[in-house]
Amino acid sequence: MTRVIRRYAFSAAHVLARPDWDEARNRAVYGKCANPSGHGHNYRIELTLEGTSDAGEAVDAIVGERVLGELHDRFLNQDVRDFERVVPTAENIARYIWDTLRVAVAPARLACVRLVETSNNSVEYFGSEPTP
Amino acid sequence: MLITRRLEFSASYRDRKGATHGHNWELEVTLSGPVDAETGMVIDLKDLKEVMEREVEARFDHRSLNDDTPYFRERAPTPEGFAELIFGLLDAALPKGVLHRIRLSPTDDVTIEVQR
Numbered sequence: 001m002t003r004v005i006r007r008y009a010f011s012a013a014h015v016l017a018r019p020d021w022d023e024a025r026n027r028a029v030y031g032k033c034a035n036p037s038g039h040g041h042n043y044r045i046e047l048t049l050e051g052t053s054d055a056g057e058a059v060d061a062i063v064g065e066r067v068l069g070e071l072h073d074r075f076l077n078q079d080v081r082d083f084e085r086v087v088p089t090a091e092n093i094a095r096y097i098w099d100t101l102r103v104a105v106a107p108a109r110l111a112c113v114r115l116v117e118t119s120n121n122s123v124e125y126f127g128s129e130p131t132p
Numbered sequence: 133m134l135i136t137r138r139l140e141f142s143a144s145y146r147d148r149k150g151a152t153h154g155h156n157w158e159l160e161v162t163l164s165g166p167v168d169a170e171t172g173m174v175i176d177l178k179d180l181k182e183v184m185e186r187e188v189e190a191r192f193d194h195r196s197l198n199d200d201t202p203y204f205r206e207r208a209p210t211p212e213g214f215a216e217l218i219f220g221l222l223d224a225a226l227p228k229g230v231l232h233r234i235r236l237s238p239t240d241d242v243t244i245e246v247q248r
Binding site for chain 1: 133134135136137138139162167171172173174176177178
């Protein structure tokens with residue numbers, strides 16, 4: 001099995017808060033991340049791809065248009081339709097990237113989306129596949 | 133979904149030959165679980181941070197593993213043994229079964245991985 005890992009970066013602002021909860025409840029669950037003014041991260045994406053040879057440029061173009069083009073320099077809660085109701089936690093952003101790319105990168109197969117939110121925390125999503 | 137939090141701490145140890153090693157250890161703790169449908173999170177990272185500070189940082193930061201902790205009285209520390217000890221301490225402190233893997237790096241060039 002040969003896997004390719006490609007790395008990308010974007011910067012975005014977000015608030016961790018559910019619109020259907022009041023501020024006190026959001027503060028209780030999400031802490032300082034619930035500040036309504038928002039805060040930002042320099043995110044890094046690592047895509048693990050299988051079943052591909054020489055697909056790098058095509059994948060880069062798809063990621064550029066559909067992921068980086070949608071997320072970079074945006075306030076995720078306000079500017080990205082998917083996050084109007086879904087809280088843009090690292091977990092949910094990783095799932096968004098997975099759902100956006102899974103079919104689009106064919107014939108390459110997406111094996112993992114790793115999203116690094118800060119130097120101290122990251123998530124890895126494998127879709128419906130069992131966690132290795 | 134896997135979620136990983138990182139911690140750095142400093143600790144020294146004497147190996148079985150009597151040589152003393154000091155490192156800035158880098159620890160990556162990875163939990164596995166479903167994303168909670170209500171919060172959008174696997175776990176509150178504040179809770180994981182508190183467990184890591186209590187179970188690892190408070191026990192080992194700026195300590196000698198031989199002299200200042202009770203874990204290496206019978207056998208000399210090794211990075212592998214230290215990693216297995218940390219896995220056990222975290223596994224006992226976290227909700228059952230959520231700890232997936234730890235990676236412990238004594239230097240940039242060496243990483244020990246312990247996976248369930």
